[in-house]
Amino acid sequence: MNLDIERPGAPTPPSPANALLMQFTTAYWTSRCLHVVAEFGVADALDNGARSTEALADATGTQPHALYRVLRLLASVGIFELKDGSWHHTEASRLLRSDHPGSLRDYIRMLGLPAFWDAFGDLDHSLRTGEPAFTKSHPEGVFGYLAGHPEESRIFNASMTSKSHGDIAAILPAYDFSQFAVVADIGGGRGHLLRAILKRSPMTLGILFDQPHVIADVVPEKDEKLSLVGGSFFADPIPEANAYLLMNIIHDWPDKECIKILSAIRNAMPQDARVLIIETVVPSTPEPHLSKELDIAMMALPGGMERTQEEYSTLASKCALRLVSAIATISPYSILEMAAA
Ligand SMILES: C[S@@+](CC[C@H](N)C(=O)[O-])C[C@H]1O[C@@H](n2cnc3c(N)ncnc32)[C@H](O)[C@@H]1O
Known part of the structure; x- marks a missing residue:
């Protein structure tokens, strides 16, 4: 019996173009x-x-x-390993543990929360309307939603700490934060970046500024030189400091809101203070870069964007600031240093 299936023409292996599309349409x-x-x-x-x-x-x-099949797929890309019929950890699967010092569990959980996951299913809403997809189901927006959902807010705040382990290790050696007497972290979440800076700069005092419900969850550590200030950068006074950190803040917002935030800081800051924006900067070249992926997450979720260096420079000029330097780190993050214009 001939089992060959008749096909029109000679069989051809999938082309690289076909493989590329198949890889990315199924990656999720x-x-x-x-x-x-x-x-x-x-x-x-x-x-x-x-x-x-x-x-x-x-x-x-x-x-x-069901668990076996899910783990089998993850193991095929190096997350968990099946040996002699039992599951073992790999280096990557250990980062899913809650107790690992470099744990990414909360960050991964946050992206899987129904409200966040659904926003990517609604990405067409952003393309059609220009609005964040998140607002299709939650018109109050990401930060309004989190303010009303304490458990999701706890996971979100923990996720920011979780994802920052590697970024902070790259940021600390790239800039001399110890030159400042007082450093304020604006929208600093649980204070992971600021606390890491204070540990390396024993003479520096820190001010952690975030929304009141976020600050309420910050547990002060013994002997740390950190003041906790709850408020909104749109409505409340910005504390006086010699340097202002804004990590993953400006990318959350459209230009209009960024100008409000930076102008409020500019009005509060001493003439010789520095504003240190820590973000990924979109390169002008076409290669893959984290900034281009984060940019879509900002479009779908809070309605912000990643920016080019020129766009940061323009933003600064609209707030009586000037871009002094753009310092690359060994991570995809850069430090955009601004001073009074
Ligand atoms: C993307 S998270 C970044 C947290 C932290 N800077 C980091 O990089 O891990 C944005 C932060 O902005 C804070 N935020 C949002 N709206 C705010 C407002 N109106 N005033 C002060 N903080 C705000 C959030 O609570 C959150 O901690």
């Missing part, structure tokens, strides 16, 4: 497995020993067959 299947595994705490349930699928499913309240 793997992302989504990562979200649910982080949400169910699978990595926490897998300690240093090996565990069977059944034991992991039992510990995480999941169905063994």
